[in-house]
C-alpha cells in the first residue's frame with residue numbers, strides 16, 4: 240500500500256467551516272485517512288512540511304490542452320478573427336503526436352502551478368492522444384473531443400458530419416469514461432452554438448443524460464459571437480441552449496461575459512455551472528464578466544485559464560488574482576475578495592464537476608489531491624498571523640508550489656523537499 244504522511248503543515252482545508260489548521264495529513268493510496276496533530280503512522284513517504292502551506296489542488300473548469308503549442312502564435316486578435324485566422328487552422332494542422340505533446344506540455348504546467356483537475360476541451364481529431372497523455376500523467380480530468388458540424392469559416396479539415404461527430408464522441412466516451420477508477424471522465428464538448436447544428440445539440444443533450452456526463456461548451460463570450468447566434472436563432476446563447484433542454488446542472492458554460500437578466504435567471508434556476516476565465520476574457524478583449532451578480536444570486540461560478548494562447552501559462556494563481564482585481568474598480572474592494580476567488584478555484588470547481596464529495600477540500604475520506612506551497616519568500620520569518628488565503632491570491636506564484644499530489648501520488652516536486660523514503 241502507498242502511504243504519505245505530511246507533517247507540521249499549515250492546512251487550508253476549504254471544508255464547510257473553511258478551517259485553517261496546523262498539523263499532519265495521512266494519506267493511504269488515493270485518499271486522506273487522517274488529519275490531526277502529531278500523527279505517527281509508518282508511511283512509505285514522509286514529508287516534513289514545517290513552514291509550508293497545504294491547499295486543495297486547484298480545479299480548472301475550462302481549458303484546451305490541444306492549444307498549449309499555439310502559445311505566442313495567436314496574439315492580439317478578438318475571438319472570431321482569432322479562431323478563424325489562427326486557432327482553427329492551427330488545430331487542423333495537429334496530428335496524433337503533436338496533440339500528445341501539446342497535452343503533456345500543458346499538464347506539466349498545470350501540475351507545476353498546483354492544478355490537480357481540469358475540464359479539457361480538445362479539438363476535432365486525435366483526442367485519443369490527449370486522453371493517453373492525461374492517463375500517463377496522473378492528472379485528474381474531464382475531457383472530450385470538440386464537436387463542430389457547421390460553419391462556413393471552419394476549415395474543411397475540422398468540419399464534421401453530424402453523425403460522425405456523435406459516433407466518435409461516444410467511442411471515446413466508451414473507451415475513456417471512468418478510466419483509472421474515475422480519475423478520467425468524459426465530457427461532451429460541442430464547441431459553441433455558432434459551430435453546432437441543432438441536431439447535434441439535441442443528441443448531446445440526450446447522450447449526456449444517458450451516460451450522466453458533463454456537457455462543456457463556450458457561451459456569450461464576445462459581442463460578435465452573440466450577434467451570430469441572435470441572427471440565426473433569434474435568441475441569445477443561454478436562452479437557445481435552454482430551449483433545447485441543454486441548460487441543466489450537467490452543463491459547464493465557459494465565459495458568460497455578456498449575460499442578460501433572462502440568461503442569468505436560467506443559469507441560476509437550472510443549476511448551470513459557469514466557468515469564469517478572466518485572463519482569456521481580457522486578452523481577447525471580450526470583456527469583464529459580471530461575476531459578483533452571479534455570486535449574489537448563488538449561481539455556480541468556478542475558474543479556468545482557457546487555452547494557452549489566451550492566457551499563456553495555464554496558471555491558476557494568475558486567474559485567481561485577475562478574478563479578484565478586475566472587479567474592484569466597479570464593485571469595490573470586497574466584491575470579489577481573496578476567499579471568494581480561492582473558493583471558486585477549489586471547492587467551487589469541485590461542485591462544477593459534480594465531485595464536491597470527492598475533491599475540492601482537504602477532508603477525511605476525500606481524494607488526496609493537494610498542493611504544498613512554500614510562501615516563506617514573502618517574509619523573513621514564517622508567520623501564521625497573516626491571512627494565508629490573501630497571501631496566496633494576491634502574491635503567490637507557481638514558483639511557490641513545491642509539490643502537487645493527485646490521487647495520493649506525488650506528481651510534481653519542483654523544489655527540493657525534506658522527504659524520507661521508506662520501503663514497506
Ligand code: GUN
Nearest residue numbers: 326430431457519545549
Ligand atoms: N469559442 C469557441 N472556440 C473557442 C476557443 O477555442 N477559445 C475560446 N476562448 N473561445 C472559443
Ligand code: FE
Nearest residue numbers: 457493545546
Ligand atoms: Fe475556450
